[in-house]
Amino acid sequence: MTRCRGALPLLVSVLALALAAPAAAQLAGKEVKIGIGGPLTTTSAGFGVEMKQAVDLALDERNAAGGIAGAKVLAVAVDDKADPEAGKVVAKGFCDDPAILGVVGHVNSGVAIATGQIYADCSLAVITPMASNPKVTESGFATIFRLTNRDDRKGPGLAYYLIEKMGKKRALVVDDGTPYGIGLADQFVAGFGSGGTVVARKSVKVGEKDFADFVKSWPKDFDVVFFAGIREGALILKEMRRRTDATVHLRGRLLGHQGIHSGIRRRRHESGRCPHSIRRARDRDRSRQRRVRREIHGEVRADQQLCGKLLRFGARADGCDR
Numbered sequence: 226m227t228r229c230r231g232a233l234p235l236l237v238s239v240l241a242l243a244l245a246a247p248a249a250a251q252l253a254g255k256e257v258k259i260g261i262g263g264p265l266t267t268t269s270a271g272f273g274v275e276m277k278q279a280v281d282l283a284l285d286e287r288n289a290a291g292g293i294a295g296a297k298v299l300a301v302a303v304d305d306k307a308d309p310e311a312g313k314v315v316a317k318g319f320c321d322d323p324a325i326l327g328v329v330g331h332v333n334s335g336v337a338i339a340t341g342q343i344y345a346d347c348s349l350a351v352i353t354p355m356a357s358n359p360k361v362t363e364s365g366f367a368t369i370f371r372l373t374n375r376d377d378r379k380g381p382g383l384a385y386y387l388i389e390k391m392g393k394k395r396a397l398v399v400d401d402g403t404p405y406g407i408g409l410a411d412q413f414v415a416g417f418g419s420g421g422t423v424v425a426r427k428s429v430k431v432g433e434k435d436f437a438d439f440v441k442s443w444p445k446d447f448d449v450v451f452f453a454g455i456r457e458g459a460l461i462l463k464e465m466r467r468r469t470d471a472t473v474h475l476r477g478r479l480l481g482h483q484g485i486h487s488g489i490r491r492r493r494h495e496s497g498r499c500p501h502s503i504r505r506a507r508d509r510d511r512s513r514q515r516r517v518r519r520e521i522h523g524e525v526r527a528d529q530q531l532c533g534k535l536l537r538f539g540a541r542a543d544g545c546d547r
Contacts, residue, residue, distance in 0.1 A: 253295030260319040261300050262330030262340070262351075264307035268431060268456040272332045276354060277302050280329050301325065305336050307431075312336035313343060320347035327351070334358035335404040337369075344368045358408040376405075380412025383451070387480065388420040393449040398426045399461065401454025410453035417451075429457050436464040450479040 261280055263273035280300055288297050301322075305312040312331055319325045320343060328344065328351040331337045337356035344351045345366040352370045353361060359375050387393040396417050400406035407428075414423050424447045429439065431454070440461065450465070452458040462479050 252293065255296045256299055256324075257293060257296045257326055258299045258301050258322070258324045260315075260322075260325045260328040260330070261302040262305050262312065262315045262319065262328055262336075263302075263332045265302065265304035267307045269307040269332060272355060272455070273304070273307075276329065276332060279354075305331055305333075307333045307336065309335045309339035312340045316340040316343040320344070320349055325349065329354065331356060333403065333405060334361060334408065337361045338364075338404060341366050341369050356405070358404050360404075360408075376409045376412045380409050380414075380453075381416030383480070384413050384416030384419070384421070387449055387451075388417065391449075394421045395424050395447045395449070396421055397443060397447040397450045398423055399450065399452045399454070400426075400428050401431050401452075401457055402428050403431060403454065406454040408453075410451070413451055413453065429454070429461070431455075431457065433457055434460060436461050440464045440468060452479055 259280075261277050263276050264270050265273045265277065277300075284298050284300055287293070292298050301319075303315045303318065305315045312333075315330075316328075319328055326349075328349060330351065331340060331353055332355045334356045335358075337353050338358065338360050340351075341361070341364050345364075345368050348368060350368050350370070352372065354372045356371065357373050357376045357379065359377050362369055362371050362375075384396075387396070396413075398410050398414055398417075400410035410426070414426065417423055424444050427439075427443075429436070436457075450461075452461060458479065465479060
């Protein structure tokens with residue numbers, strides 16, 4: 226994800242400020258390290274690998290510009306398997322390595338929450354590009370920073386958009402059972418209640434693959450499905466498209482964070498060509514998805530810019546994280 230690249234310049238700035246002039250002078254020609262803690266395997270690996278790639282790219286650019294005080298910056302990436310207990314082991318390893326001066330991670334909210342105390346105890350700065358549960362930074366630890374927007378902003382914001390912009394009134398809400406999924410779903414439900422009705426709240430498990438019976442059990446009176454999770458949303462959508470039930474297949478749009486949107490189902494004639502009407506509908510759908518992203522992320526970006534200005538001058542504001 227491109228926004229991950231912002232983590233390294235911020236971390237580098239923290240490290241540069243932390244180095245006194247005499248210590249900085251001693252770094253010339255040497256190497257310093259930062260840790261990368263994230264899921265490099267499991268169903269969350271897509272996010273962890275992209276985060277690592279973004280940091281690697283930013284490191285290459287930083288080192289080409291002279292590194293930090295003349296020292297080359299190296300990355301040490303460790304797989305936390307999207308598991309809080311594994312994450313604690315990763316965090317402890319980073320803390321025990323005196324060459325690690327800061328950490329970019331973790332991706333999953335549950336892991337970020339579980340490791341916060343460990344990083345605080347060893348005074349190691351950590352920046353999470355993605356963990357969005359409010360508890361990540363509500364712990365009061367001075368060592369944890371966040372770049373992404375919080376679930377208590379995203380959930381109500383997505384609910385508002387569905388109600389006011391898309392005219393949705395009856396939502397089926399599904400979470401993946403993780404702290405991230407449950408937290409985001411809770412915030413969405415709270416926001417959707419202001420103008421719509423949540424007809425059912427359901428949960429799945431990370432790693433599940435067969436959702437035939439799950440989708441079959443859904444009520445019939447909804448007009449949108451909100452999924453709070455990661456990989457399982459694609460499999461749920463696949464099952465929605467497979468079904469011939471008109472309520473599920475035609476009326477039930479699926480929307481979630483991280484750009485999840487069901488769009489329209491692509492159909493083809495026996496000749497293999499898309500009908501013009503379907504092609505036009507597909508183009509309109511893609512245009513709408515781009516507009517949704519611009520509007521939602523535009524509001525998020527404005528919040529982040531304002532918070533950044535306030536925090537640079539030592540001010541505090543509701544909703545702003547360190």
